[in-house]
Amino acid sequence: MTIDPATTTPRDVYRHLIACITPRPIGWVSTISPAGVPNLAPFSFFNGVGANPPSVVFSAVNRRDGSRKDTVLNVEATRQFVINIVSAPIAPQMNATSAELAYEVSEFKPAGLTELASVRVRPPRVKEALVQMECEVFDIVRVGDGPLAANLVIGIVALLHADDRVLDMNGQIDPNKLDTIGRMGSNLYCNTRERFEMERP
């Protein structure tokens, strides 16, 4: 099979992409509206991209009607966000926050989650997440326009919080304790519990 995006619908292209770019980490992004309403949504077009300064990126694609998601509206207006890391036990709550609620309604309470005040930025953290990164927007890059076009949000991590329960004896974040999940295609997820090691050449 060969796929030419020029003759394939954005929806089908999206399905092919997320089926083969796997597993994807999940950035659980909290933001706040100019009126002060917190917003929370998961994004698996997400990654860390540098360490000096520490930088992250996520992409919120436009909705099917071409409109921008609440997260994009908020980061454009306030230039701040928090990345919360999703451990396996809180996967259901993460999934609940992907529901499309009205702009004036926060996803925290309906998903049974607790707002925790951030230190450097206005959007609250997810208290139940074991790692949270307070971020300032570095840039927002639009790739295309219309349905499913990307709004690439690049952020600089101003402060990283890690719960003591996920640290090993050397004070490093222990992947066994953090127990993150990954997103595959469609509604599939994976755990990160089976691992192997390879020496670098």
Ligand SMILES: Cc1cc2nc3c(=O)[nH]c(=O)nc-3n(C[C@H](O)[C@H](O)[C@H](O)COP(=O)(O)O)c2cc1C
């Ligand atoms: C695990 C998971 C990963 C997701 N990843 C993305 C993504 O990378 N980009 C995106 O635009 N939407 C993604 N979504 C859908 C958004 O979370 C959803 O559209 C949400 O309602 C957006 O919220 P907002 O309008 O409050 O910003 C994902 C949903 C789930 C459950």
